[in-house]
Each structure stands twice: as C-alpha cells, then as structure tokens.
Amino acid sequence: MADNRRDLEGLSSPEQELARRLEELGLALSEQERAEAEIDPTFARTLRAHLVHGEELAPHPSFARDLRTRLQRPAARRISRPVAVRLGTAAVAVAALLAAVLVVSRPFSPPPAPPFRAPSPTTADLVFAYPAPRTVIHHLTPTVSLVHPASGVAYRGRLTLAAHSLPRGPSELRAYRLAPLSGIVSVGRILLHIRSPVRQVTTATGTWAVAADGGYPSRRPLHSLAVSLRTEELIYHDRRNLKLPRARAPLDRRHTIAAARAWLARLGLPGQRMPLRSFGDVPALAKVREVSFDWIGVGRTAVDAATLWVTPDRSIIEAWVWPPLAHGGTLPTRPLSSAWGDVLKRRLPLAVEGVSPLLHAAGAGLLRRVSVVFVLVPEAKGQLFLVPTYRFEGKVHISGASVHTWYTLAPSAGRQ
C-alpha cells in the first residue's frame, strides 16, 4: 500500500514485504483473533472428553448436532422423544456457560456509582431487533432507515419450551444512559451541506427533527438528516452523487472503515474509537459496503451502535446511528428462574430465526444458552438507555419446517 511504503521508509525490503503481507492478511488476522477469544470452554472440554474418552464413533455422524445428542441425551418431558433427539442440546452445559458468559458480558469494572435508575424494556423494545417481515420501500423518506426499515415482531406460533436446569444468574448488571443526539441536526446539516432548515416532522414513529433537501415529491435526489426526538436515533440519506456504475470495484476494507469512522467523527461522535462490529456488502447495492460499530465498552447489544453504507468514492450514502454513552450504573437483577418462568408462561415475545415471523406453526424446543444482551429503551422524558436483558436461546423444531434457532429477551432488572 502506498501509505505504508511512504510512511515506513527506512525498512529493509523483507520488512516492507512483511508489512505488505500483514496488510493482505489483515482480515484473516482479526477474524482469527476474534474467533479464538469466543471459544466456549464448556464446549471445548465436552468435545475433548468425547474425543479422548468417549464412546466409539458412529460410522459417520450426519452432523455434529448428533454428537451433542449422543453426549447428553436430553430427558425432555414436555416434548416428544424424536423431537428431543433431533434437537440434541447441551443444556447441562448452560450452568457453566452462563457463568462464563455473564462474567464476560459485564463491561469495564466500574467505580462505585450512585444509585442508577433505568426504565424497564417494553415488549416493543424487546422485539425491536427481532426478525422483521419483508418491507418494500417505494420512496426514500428522511425518517425511515434503509438499514432497518421495520421494527421486528414476535413469532406468532405457539412454542413449547423446556430447560434441564437453570443456574443462578448475576446479582447485578450494568446499564447505560445515552447522550441525547437531537442537537446534532442543526450542526450536522451545516457540516453535511444540507441547505434546507431544520423542521419538526411528526410521523407514525414520533416527532423528528429533520433537515432535508430534495426527495419525494421533489425530483431532486434526497439528501437528509433526521433525529427522532423520542428514540434519539439518527437517520441519514444521501443520493446526490450515486455514480456506482463508473467504479470498477467496491472500496477496500481499510478505506471503508476509515471513511465511516471519519464521517462519525465529523459529526462529533466517537467514531475513531468505536469497536468494529461487522463489515460486508449491501445486498441490494452492488459496490456499496456496509460497516457497523458497537458502543465502546458495552457487551453484546441487540442493535448496532452505528451502521453506514460507503460507496467506492468514500461517500456515505446511508447511516443509522444511535447516541454515544453518557454514563453507566449498576442495576440489581432478578433471578434467572423468574425470567425463565415468564418465558414458560408465554409472557415474553419469542423470535425464530430463518422463518417468517408471520408463520403460525407450533413447535417444541429446548434451552441451550443464556447470555446478557443490551436493548435500547427510550424513557418517557426523552432519555435513551441501554438496558441489560437475559437472552434465552435454543433450537426449536417447527411443525412443517426444519430445526431453527429460537430466542427471547427477558428483562433482567430486579427491584430498583
């Protein structure tokens, strides 16, 4: 890379070659690093025990799911045996896994904090990032993000779930209040060269501060910045200079990420420090890259902190951004058994991956993993929080369909 050659003058040619190789392998290096850090010790131990001390192998496993079945044949009473065998979970491992996951999920060690209050997530907050029905966008609108055009919905069919055992959860978890973003619109419109003034627009999703040039019904391409006064999410569209056919190839990873970080930083957001969450293509737009980031120092979240679409000429044509952290505090938690009780009593919305959420078919499944996931919760006063929830996850056999992953998010907060 030219940048490296210029900046690393004085290196011998083997060292320059080494830099070039590191450059080429950058993606693999970071993928390996990340993957190795997430290996579940329970899984590693269980598989080792099977390989070293386990029973003779079957002639050939159809898939490793069968391995789990052989290792830990579940005694599910609430579902039929064939289904249980197919699901083959490692539910016994949930206890140890949960302990590890919950510890890992707790972010940076906090200084002693004053009592911290955060709102409880509503059903709408919990299902926000659940699988959503297919949405067709006919016209770009300043207040609808193409990254996330529709809120998720709960699965409509009746699922019968079971767990072998539940561990005790943590006694407390961190939660975070986010800084308001609404003030960004007036400054952002100048920085992004939007000529129209900021106005308030009320839609079905609430009131928004919007600055927008062009767009439907105008014939000019839309260039807009909008921030919800209720949820504080920022939505940006720019379709002024979309010259994709001229570009030979999509932008490479490094420049895509740098362009996205710089755009966020330009708006005063901590783009340079936000951890990279994902990088890939935008399915419907050839040559456009999507890059997303996490909040700094927060564990797993249901929604990306920021998602941007970057063109080959480094322009940002779409952005969906949530506010940065303002401060955090500790919340007492309720027992996991109580949250799981709510799941069994069907008080919580369930999600099933890989099937239409509008499907009605019934199914039966087992719990195999519990972790902590943060969801966005807007408060009535207009403040936004990242609140921890318990994420119960497993496999479910849906009638008339194959085996899919189910999950649900359950509020984790106890009495504050």
Add this chain to the structure above:
Amino acid sequence: MAERRPVRDEASPKLIARARHDRTAFGELYDLYLPRVYAFCRKYSDGREGAEDLTALTFERALAAIGRYEDREVPFSRWLLRIAGNAVIDEARRTGRAAKVGVEIELLTEDNQLEQWEQAYWLRTHVDSLPEDQRRVVKLRFYEDQRFQDVATLMGRSEGAVKQLLRRALRSLRLRIQEETEGGSGYG
C-alpha cells in the same frame, strides 16, 4: 517475505504417529489445533453454534481418518483445515446456503486458501510474542485497519512515534521469523 510453510505450532510427526492408536495423543493434537479449526469454522458459520457444530464434525472426521494421514509435505494443520473446509461445504449444501455463498465456498479447500489461513495463524503467533506496545501497534494498524493518526490517538503518542514503533515492531518480527527459520523446525 519468502513464501514458506509455517512450522511453528505444528504437531511433531511422533505425536501424530501416536495419535493413530492413542486417544490421549489425539487429545493433545486437539488442544493444539482447536483454536485454528474453530476460527476457520467460525468464518464460514452464521454464529457460534454453527461453528461449534462444524468444529466437532471436523475433529470427529479427523479421528476417524487419522490412520490415513500421510505427511507428504502437507502439514497436519492443512490436512485438518481441508477436513473443516469439506465440512463447511457439506453443511452449506445441506442447508442450501451454498447457493448464497457461491464460489467462495467452492474454493474453500483449495491449497492457496488454506495456506493463507495458516500463514495468518503463523504470523499471529509471532506478533503475540512481541513486547506489549509493539504488539498493540501492529494489531491496531494491520488487524483493525486503523490509520496512523488514529493509532496515534488511541495509543496517546504522536504519529511519528507510532510510525517509529511500527518500524521497530516489523524489525523484531522479521528477526523472530528469521530466527525460527534458521533455528530448525520448531515442532511443538
């Protein structure tokens, strides 16, 4: 840097020979290769669970086939990753994901693809042996794709100091690699 097969962290031929009839020895192979096999499977899975399934399948197949492994200049890691690649392909075909992933998945077991993966792993073992600040600058610059000015901000140093540190890191890295090359096989 000359193309070379990574030898560091490869199992010794003795251990591989023992693992043909001794499950405990196979356990040692498993300990050595689990991280790179899991990482490879994770790259081609939608989530952790899928990666775990593919990893388990890979080691089961390896256990069943280790009697047929022959070291004809093919490192054990390459042989294992080829099994993992085939497991990924089989699963992608089974679930219909292959059509979506397309050519990439069909090329999974090609030697150059696997060699790249192995070489990345080999480079990481050397990077991890660098002093803390050198390791950090290499990771921020090459793993995280950060620009020099961003690396400088993150490390609380000037851009010039960061470039100097990276030069030092590359030199150390080159010397370590050279040392390994000259020092023998390095079988673990």
